[in-house]
Amino acid sequence: MSAIAKLSTTSRMSRRAAISLVLALALVAMAVLVNKTPLGEHTWLRVLFGISALNFTLRATVPLVLGALSGILCERSGIINIGIEGMMLAGAFAGFVAKTSTNHWPLTVSLIFSVAVAVAVGGLMGAVHALFSIRFRMDQIISGTVIIILALGASSYLYNRDAIAEGKFSSIPVPGLSQIDVIGPVLFDNPPITYLALILVLVVHVALFYTRWGLRTRAVGEHPRAADSVGINVNRYRYVNTSLGGMLAGLAGAFLVLEAVGQFQEGMTAGRGFISLAAMIFGNWNPFGALGAAALFGYTQALQNELLLAGVTQVPRQFISMLPYVVTIVAVSGLVGRVRPPAAEGKVYETEGSA
């Protein structure tokens, strides 16, 4: 069963993957050309491929891809997670509280501690979602909504405006690699959570498709009855995966507070959890697909800002501001083609004979 499922997934993915790879290589080639040759004198090309555009893209991509990975972990095991936004926000707030209460610690220690707290609280939110969905057989969409409302309400209620987080992660250049032209400053001169997010894409991919745990997770998400019949504890997998997913969303929140901004803001996730969901769907519930989709959404945000900064167009600002949203809608509704969610997604699993 699982072998067939895997085969069909990979064959469907291969064309997509090939196209994405070609696009990515073309982008790198253009970026090198624009930043290293006289082509860079064209303002439009600089807007599209300049180092600042690529850096902005990566930065906007990180929370989206972490959110999408969170969604993938949950949904591959059959639990719909629309609460990513709430888990992210809870993580962000927890990270902020941890940072402000450890301001007097050495900066690095305090930051790492705060990330750990953010991840733990994100995981806790994931566990609550799993509890609602599995133990109480609650509609998973509603449970996700409760998570969002709970995080938004609790974080605004408890937020102390006088609290100041002192310091955030600075970039750590990778020795050697960061010296490479164009690619170095974009990929190898980043703060730690950015590296971590990129590594996690690979880790989740390998874990899902090449380990026993991944095989069982996918089986639980596709056909829980079959999984159960060979002795897999379906609900235990769902609890674990949803909690892990929550931890990734918490890490996305930590990125916002401890790496991107250095301060908390009410509702600061600003819909990133929902865009993550779109990235997850657009990426067909695959980690690398999600990375590609998140990068596309990040790129449109970068483009929006580059256009505004360069002032090269007379198009009213409001239309430029629509760019990320229009691309999201087009991508999810049209471009995406056929995607297939895990078959058992959103369905409560009860062992045979249980009431």
Place this chain on the structure above:
Amino acid sequence: MNSSRLITLFTILTALALVLAACPAPAAMPAADADSSAATDDGMAGEFKVGLVTDVGRVNDRSFNQSAWEGVVAAAEGLGLAEDDFKYIETQDAKDYADNIQQFIDADYNVIVSVGFALADATNTAAKDNPDVFFIGIDQFQGETLPNVAGLIFNEDHSGYLAGVLAGSLSQSGTIAAVLGTDLVPPVVAFNEGYIAGAKSVNPDINVISTYHPGEISQAFVDPEWGAATAKQALDQGADVIFGAGGITGNGALQEIATAEGAGETVFCIGVDTDQWNTVPAAHPCLVSSAMKLITPGVVDLVNLASEGAFPGGNYFGDADLAPFHDFDDMVPQELKDLLEETKAGLIDGSIDTGYGN
């Protein structure tokens, strides 16, 4: 079965979620040394009493409220007022503006300071009903002139111009940037236009890249993530001095630059409104100065004028200036300090025109 207990727990959690979400974010904890009744229970009836109503937030907000209150305290000490004759009320909720002002009126206060553009309506309504009380409205532009209301407003283009002169002089790369709140708010545009004009006055070839937040007015000042990302983008494009002007959005930009490579050595940032050395400690590594609105001296002047019976109704322009350089004092050459002093004098006497509003 304990599942009914769990269901109860779940129900409580859900209800809690809804209740918390419905709670308005509390404006501030009640201050220990003042509450809403403070204005009414003073025993001594003095000759001259000054009250201040904050915008939503605390009086020690290291921003407008605090600057205005420091002005009241300084003026009161100058006039030798008794301890009980100057008080503040911290507004907890926007719907209480009028009530808070009314408390001071009922307690026979002579001068009432209301802080922030949001209190303009409540202030003017109270002023019409109470022609004997003087009102000082900070950041409240007066469309019609009432004899007992002075709107303390600022030439933002002047302080932007000073920031531009500073940025243009400090820049080695020939590119400077501004990360701004929305152009839907005129003072932000004034800051930016002044900034560009100031930079061009010291280096006509300078490249100024300035961006307004692309979103709505409701997000434009509270989006530090955008501010930070945009500041990084400007750095990537070669900018080495960046002016962050847009509330929390601008603060995000300052904090980003503070963690950038070369912060405080080759890369600098400039804050806005108040001395942001005090408001954003995380920006210390790069913060050379801030383009300030001098609220404190403006309030002192107006309170004094009121006590002398020479209260000027209508718009009253406060001074614009740069904040102290703090740790960067040694890095700013004396010639530049002199140039900034000259520029400031020129802006005040009108010999320098920022070009804003022409």
